[in-house]
Amino acid sequence: MRRVVSAITSRLVIAVPYAWLLFFFLVPFVIVFKISLSDLAIAMPPYTPAVDGIRDLFARLGEFDLENYHLLMCDLLGYVGIGADLCRGGFSIDFFERPYLSVAYISSLKIAAVSTIFTLLVGYPIAYGMARAPQSLRPTLLMLVILPFWTSFLIRVYAWIGILKPEGLLNQLLTNIGLINEPLVIMNTNTAVYIGIVYSYLPFMVLPLYSALEKLDHSLIEAAQDLGCRPLSAFWKVTFPLSLPGVVAGCLLVFIPAVGEFVIPDLLGGSRTLMIGKTLWSEFFNNRDWPLSSAVAIILLLILVVPIVLFQRAQARAQA
Amino acid sequence: MKSLGSIRRSFAPWDDPAATPYIRFENVTKRFGDFVAVNDLSLDIYEREFFALLGASGCGKTTLLRMLAGFEEPSAGRILLDGQDLSGIPPYRRPVNMMFQSYALFPHMSVEANIGFGLKQDGMPRAEIAARVAEMLKLVKLEQFAKRKPHQLSGGQRQRVALARSLAKRPKVLLLDEPLGALDKKLREETQFELVDLQQELGLTFIVVTHDQEEAMTMADRIAILDKGEVMQVATPAEVYEAPASRFVAEFVGSVNIFDGTVRENGAEGMRIDCGEGRVIEAENSGSADIGDQVAFAIRPEKLQVSSQKPDNARANALEGEIYDIAYLGDMTIYHVKISDGLVIKSAMLNSSRLVDDPLTWEDRAWVSFAPDAGVVLTG
Amino acid sequence: MNGSLSRFNIVSLVLGFAFLYLPILLLVIYSFNESQLVTVWSGFSTKWYSELFSNQGLLDAAWVTFRVALISATFATVLGTLAAITLTRHLRFRGRVLFTGMVFAPLVMPEVITGLSLLLLFVAVGLDRGFLTVTLAHITFSMCFVAVVVQSRLLTFDRSLEEAAMDLGATPVSTFFQVTLPVILPAVISGWMLAFTLSLDDLVIASFTSGPGATTLPMKIYSQVRLGVTPEINAVCTILIAFVTTGVIAASLLNKQREVQRARDEQAARRDDV
Numbered sequence: 001m002r003r004v005v006s007a008i009t010s011r012l013v014i015a016v017p018y019a020w021l022l023f024f025f026l027v028p029f030v031i032v033f034k035i036s037l038s039d040l041a042i043a044m045p046p047y048t049p050a051v052d053g054i055r056d057l058f059a060r061l062g063e064f065d066l067e068n069y070h071l072l073m074c075d076l077l078g079y080v081g082i083g084a085d086l087c088r089g090g091f092s093i094d095f096f097e098r099p100y101l102s103v104a105y106i107s108s109l110k111i112a113a114v115s116t117i118f119t120l121l122v123g124y125p126i127a128y129g130m131a132r133a134p135q136s137l138r139p140t141l142l143m144l145v146i147l148p149f150w151t152s153f154l155i156r157v158y159a160w161i162g163i164l165k166p167e168g169l170l171n172q173l174l175t176n177i178g179l180i181n182e183p184l185v186i187m188n189t190n191t192a193v194y195i196g197i198v199y200s201y202l203p204f205m206v207l208p209l210y211s212a213l214e215k216l217d218h219s220l221i222e223a224a225q226d227l228g229c230r231p232l233s234a235f236w237k238v239t240f241p242l243s244l245p246g247v248v249a250g251c252l253l254v255f256i257p258a259v260g261e262f263v264i265p266d267l268l269g270g271s272r273t274l275m276i277g278k279t280l281w282s283e284f285f286n287n288r289d290w291p292l293s294s295a296v297a298i299i300l301l302l303i304l305v306v307p308i309v310l311f312q313r314a315q316a317r318a319q320a
Numbered sequence: 321m322k323s324l325g326s327i328r329r330s331f332a333p334w335d336d337p338a339a340t341p342y343i344r345f346e347n348v349t350k351r352f353g354d355f356v357a358v359n360d361l362s363l364d365i366y367e368r369e370f371f372a373l374l375g376a377s378g379c380g381k382t383t384l385l386r387m388l389a390g391f392e393e394p395s396a397g398r399i400l401l402d403g404q405d406l407s408g409i410p411p412y413r414r415p416v417n418m419m420f421q422s423y424a425l426f427p428h429m430s431v432e433a434n435i436g437f438g439l440k441q442d443g444m445p446r447a448e449i450a451a452r453v454a455e456m457l458k459l460v461k462l463e464q465f466a467k468r469k470p471h472q473l474s475g476g477q478r479q480r481v482a483l484a485r486s487l488a489k490r491p492k493v494l495l496l497d498e499p500l501g502a503l504d505k506k507l508r509e510e511t512q513f514e515l516v517d518l519q520q521e522l523g524l525t526f527i528v529v530t531h532d533q534e535e536a537m538t539m540a541d542r543i544a545i546l547d548k549g550e551v552m553q554v555a556t557p558a559e560v561y562e563a564p565a566s567r568f569v570a571e572f573v574g575s576v577n578i579f580d581g582t583v584r585e586n587g588a589e590g591m592r593i594d595c596g597e598g599r600v601i602e603a604e605n606s607g608s609a610d611i612g613d614q615v616a617f618a619i620r621p622e623k624l625q626v627s628s629q630k631p632d633n634a635r636a637n638a639l640e641g642e643i644y645d646i647a648y649l650g651d652m653t654i655y656h657v658k659i660s661d662g663l664v665i666k667s668a669m670l671n672s673s674r675l676v677d678d679p680l681t682w683e684d685r686a687w688v689s690f691a692p693d694a695g696v697v698l699t700g
Numbered sequence: 701m702n703g704s705l706s707r708f709n710i711v712s713l714v715l716g717f718a719f720l721y722l723p724i725l726l727l728v729i730y731s732f733n734e735s736q737l738v739t740v741w742s743g744f745s746t747k748w749y750s751e752l753f754s755n756q757g758l759l760d761a762a763w764v765t766f767r768v769a770l771i772s773a774t775f776a777t778v779l780g781t782l783a784a785i786t787l788t789r790h791l792r793f794r795g796r797v798l799f800t801g802m803v804f805a806p807l808v809m810p811e812v813i814t815g816l817s818l819l820l821l822f823v824a825v826g827l828d829r830g831f832l833t834v835t836l837a838h839i840t841f842s843m844c845f846v847a848v849v850v851q852s853r854l855l856t857f858d859r860s861l862e863e864a865a866m867d868l869g870a871t872p873v874s875t876f877f878q879v880t881l882p883v884i885l886p887a888v889i890s891g892w893m894l895a896f897t898l899s900l901d902d903l904v905i906a907s908f909t910s911g912p913g914a915t916t917l918p919m920k921i922y923s924q925v926r927l928g929v930t931p932e933i934n935a936v937c938t939i940l941i942a943f944v945t946t947g948v949i950a951a952s953l954l955n956k957q958r959e960v961q962r963a964r965d966e967q968a969a970r971r972d973d974v
Contacts, residue, residue: 009873014790014799017783017843021802024840028817031824122719125712132709141713143952148720150948152901154918154925155937159723162730162929169726202720260810262904267925277812284816284908294820297813308808391863411866424864428882437878438868472965474972489868 036294101296104274105303111190111265111275112258115197119205119254120247122198127209127246128239131216142210149203157196157267164192164268188270196264201257205250212246213239245314252311260300276300333366334542340403342367342525343388343493348397350383350549357383359549360397370519370526372540374533376572380549381529385495388527389418402492412441417491421498423482425470431481432457432466438489456484459518476507483515487522494519496528500535512538533573537561545569561620567698570618577624577665577695579617583609590692593617597660601637604693619695624667624688626655628679631689638689641665643682655680657688724941731934748935758936761920764831765900768916772838773895779839780846780895781888787847788854806844814841815908822909829911837909838899845898846891853887886955893951897944 130141148156163169164187171183186192216239224234262277269275276296283293333339341364350358358380365371373381386392388399390411399406406414417438425434432453439449457463460480470478479502486494499515500508516539519526530536536543537557545552545560545568552572553565564570567578581595586609593601593615601617609615625631630638644664645656655667665688680686705713731749735742752758783803790796806814818837819829827833861883865875881888903918910916917936924933 010790013782014786014793017779017786017803017847018795018799020779020840020843021783021799024818024821024836025802025806026798028821031820032813032817035820122716125708126716129705129709129713129716132705133713134705139956143949144717144720147945147948148724150897150944151724151941152918152937152944154901154903154921155727155940156724158921158925158929158933158937159727161925162934163723163726165929199719199723202716206716256808257810260812262810262812263922277810280812280816290820293816297816300810301813304808304810308805311808312804389863389867391866410871411863412869412871414867416867418864418867420860420864422858422860424858424860426861426865426879426883437865437870441869441874469965471962472969474969477969477972485864485868 032294032297035291036298037291100274101279104276104279105299107274108259108261108276109303111193111197111273112255112261115194115201115258116251116255118194119198119201120251123202123205123209123250124247126202127206127213130206130210131213138214145203145206145210153200154263156200157263160192160196160199160268161187164195187268188273190269190273192268193265193273193275196268197254197258197261200264201254204253204257208249208253209243209246212243212249216242245317248314249311252307252314256304256307256311259304331368331541333369334364339366341365342369342402343527344400345384346398346400348384348387348394348399350380350387350392351395357549358387358394361549361551362397363544363551363554365525365527367525368523370516370539370541371528372536372543373527373529373546374531374536374543374573375546376531379546381531381546382497383549384546385418385497385527385529388493389416389495390414415491416493416495417486417489418495418497419482419486419499421501423470423478423502425478425481425485427470430467430469431462431473434470434481435485435488437485442489452488456488459487460484475502475504476511479503479511483518487524491524493525493527496526498530499528500532501530508535509538515539537573545572547572563696564618564698567616567618570696570698575621575666575668576618577621579619579663581615581617583611583613583615586611591697593697599639599659602635602692603695603697609697609699613699616698617695618698619690621654621666621668622652622670623694624665624690626657626667626669626680627687627689628684630687633689633691636689636691638687639665640685640687643680643684643686646680646682655686657686659688727934728938728941731931731938733931733934736931748931749939751932752935752939755932757915758917758920761915761917764914765917768831768835768838768906768914769896769899772835772842772899773892775835775839776843776846776895777888777892780843780891781850783843783847784850784854787851788857803844803847806841807848811902811904812908815905818905819908829909829914831914834906834910834914834916837905838895838902841902841905842895842898845894846888849891849894850884850887853884857884890951893947897947900940900944 126145130138130145133141161168165171166183166185166187168187170186171180174180174184186195220238220242221234224238225231229237260277261275262281265273265275265278266281269278277300280293280296280300283289283296343363343365345361345363348358348361349356361380361384363384373384375381383392387394388401388406390406390409390413393407401415426437429437435456436449436453439452444452453466454463457466460483462477462480462484465473465477465481470481473481479499483499486496496515500511503511512535515526515528528536528539537560540557542554542556543560544554547568553560553569555563555565560569560573564573570576570578579593579595579599579601581593581601583591584594584600585592591603591609593603595601595617603617626643630640639657639659641657641659643655644658645654647654650671652668652670655669657665657667659665667688730741732744732746733741734745734747783799787800787803815837818833818840822829822833822836857880861879862875865879866872870878901918902916903922906916906919907922910919917940921933921936924930
């Protein structure tokens with residue numbers, strides 16, 4: 001009897017979170033996928049979900065419609081300049097209708113990649129300094145890196161508006177010390193987005209770098225110097241290669257969420273800053289085009305699958 | 321150790337055909353995927369016995385113990401305790417308790433809560449639990465540490481809390497997984513004797529898993545030597561050492577010299593083994609080998625003598641060689657004598673008198689001699 | 701790695717931490733600015749704070765956020781702990797690969813996607829968007845963070861503790877409550893704290909899944925921020941930062957104190973063997 005009870009309990013332990021995730025994580029994706037295949041005309045405006053309309057929407061989801069993907073694909077293909085003719089023939093919607101989608105994807109990837117590199121450049125010296133710091137100081141330094149991670153993302157991004165805007169604190173400072181006459185235009189440009197991403201995701205870069213560097217045996221560097229390496233060359237030949245797993249993990253941890261970032265480009269970027277998270281948001285909330293925003297979401301996921309798989313591999317290797 | 325040996329000589333239920341074993345492993349096999357941890361193993365253990373499972377890591381000794389405790393189910397075969405088949409009985413309903421290698425003391429509970437844990441699970445009244453816990457604390461001499469948490473104890477004290485906890489429920493059988501492995505050498509030696517005394521006092525059956533042969537020999541009535549999930553030999557410590565059943569056992573327990581050869585004669589006056597290069601060893605007849613069989617003659621280093629002259633005794637085997645290495649250990653000296661290129665013999669000579677000037681030194685010619693009954697002939 | 705700090709190390713640490721903390725510090729300072737103009741300092745004042753407490757919309761949003769965070773963190777902790785146990789203890793069951801994927805995917809999933817997909821689910825099942833849907837959404841994504849935190853503790857958990865409990869007669873369920881849970885409790889508590897702050901901070905998922913009457917504080921802040929920087933928002937942000945920072949620092953100090961005490965005890969105990 002007791003055994004039966006314990007068997008049931010152990011089933012429940014699996015079943016409850018499993019069922020929850022199935023219903024609240026997997027099923028929504030299936031719905032997103034289905035809606036992404038549906039027609040623009042039946043899209044429902046948000047906030048006023050008419051019951052009939054929704055029913056209608058789900059009733060018609062069975063009719064697969066690849067138009068949204070066609071649109072996106074043609075966009076992408078058109079952007080790289082191949083296959084444009086292929087797309088044009090036989091389809092009703094001209095792919096030149098919405099070139100901003102493909103531009104937004106490419107631009108998201110570019111912005112994420114550039115910011116990742118900058119985050120690495122800023123984060124590496126910090127992580128290196130932390131790893132070299134005396135043992136007694138390290139927990140405090142670690143705490144100082146983790147602490148901003150606990151504070152609201154929105155607030156941290158917001159904090160930069162007051163600094164970067166034309167009459168903001170940075171321009172005031174630079175003008176007062178006489179470095180510039182005209183205020184720098186940083187706010188509402190890609191530069192502001194880069195700064196926002198580097199700032200917001202810095203802890204994600206520093207933590208894996210630090211844990212890789214901290215494990216490093218300092219006697220390895222001493223050995224390299226003993227064998228005739230100058231300090232800088234010892235760094236490039238010993239320290240950096242051994243910290244590569246941390247570099248890879250840190251870069252992926254910054255790159256993956258940065259691609260789909262919404263808050264930073266929305267608050268710090270300008271109207272010309274195109275990022276896919278922002279596009280998805282505006283397609284959904286402003287244009288109320290649910291099918292298209294669903295298709296955008298699916299393509300975004302497909303783009304992120306490769307880096308996510310890479311990241312999981314890197315994690316698995318780090319644990320082994 | 322000598323005195324314990326003499327006390328317990330009369331205790332030998334395994335030699336009594338009428339005695340029924342208390343614990344039986346019947347053709348037990350345990351597989352983990354493709355790996356066979358225990359292979360068709362049968363073993364009998366008697367009540368009140370101090371039994372040791374000895375082997376290198378991965379030999380299946382811990383798996384055997386865990387199957388008895390109920391943490392693993394045998395893939396085949398069955399385990400009987402006092403006549404009862406243990407199959408399907410979960411660990412929390414078996415009348416055996418285990419002392420874990422890591423001690424597994426609950427870090428959030430005090431010493432007394434740890435010791436009383438098992439009693440509480442049985443629903444024993446509080447007053448009785450308190451009394452039993454006090455008794456256990458006294459047994460392991462930790463009365464003044466009752467309120468401490470495990471991390472406030474030394475290694476030796478933790479070991480004793482673990483012991484008290486596993487004994488508190490008065491189990492029929494106590495299982496000990498490398499009980500002394502985490503202690504340093506001096507403490508380990510003291511505790512070995514304490515464990516034996518405790519087992520005698522309580523009259524329980526102890527099964528101990530260890531990789532330390534000295535520990536097994538010091539404590540156990542009988543030792544099972546395991547290799548690759550199979551029992552190589554079950555015998556008393558003296559038998560295991562003096563009469564190993566196989567080349568594996570001879571090499572595993574203690575140090576040994578092995579001469580491989582072919583049986584040339586096997587008669588009433590003994591066996592003659594041809595070891596090649598004109599060397600012939602005379603050995604006491606140990607039965608089963610026929611003329612022409614490949615055998616091994618195994619002899620312990622302390623049963624060989626090294627001398628600069630050929631000994632007079634005509635019966636003794638004597639081989640000539642060259643002193644290759646000498647290690648002076650204080651109580652004894654180890655000589656490595658090179659007989660030929662492939663054969664170096666170890667000899668341990670007791671330094672019974674103060675050594676002023678060793679007559680034997682490096683590269684001297686020397687004779688290694690031994691009586692025909694000083695070693696054993698191994699056919700397996 | 702151990703060594704001594706070079707000048708380069710010190711400079712990079714100072715600049716790095718200045719970069720991390722200066723923006724927040726400026727935000728806090730300017731929340732005490734007298735002037736309506738956020739970027740011009742014109743004297744110390746706490747008037748924006750007192751004004752906050754008369755802003756009913758903001759207070760309502762804060763109350764909603766607090767309740768959502770409390771409820772969602774609690775459920776997420778239970779579900780996340782169960783998920784962590786499943787991940788570490790049940791190594792073979794049908795659909796394990798899918799389960800593992802579902803636990804880890806939300807960690808790197810862009811929030812816009814999570815928000816959109818949950819919204820579409822709520823619409824599909826005909827659930828009106830509001831307090832309940834935000835809470836459900838927050839439980840879903842924060843339980844995965846809890847699962848990761850608790851899982852990493854369970855991976856280093858000495859399984860022989862549980863075996864010892866069962867060996868001494870405790871059933872698996874009673875073993876969990878008497879031994880496993882008390883031992884992993886610090887990790888479960890950090891998991892709860894993480895879930896709580898994630899819910900407190902979330903803007904994107906809440907924007908998708910919330911409805912009228914359940915506007916959360918970040919949503920409120922966001923809608924005002926789009927209109928420009930105001931000292932009032934600075935004040936709200938300062939309170940939020942102070943709240944979270946105090947909690948995190950207090951928790952870590954408590955932890956540190958316990959560790960120090962433990963190390964001292966262990967050192968004292970080691971002397972007993974000699």
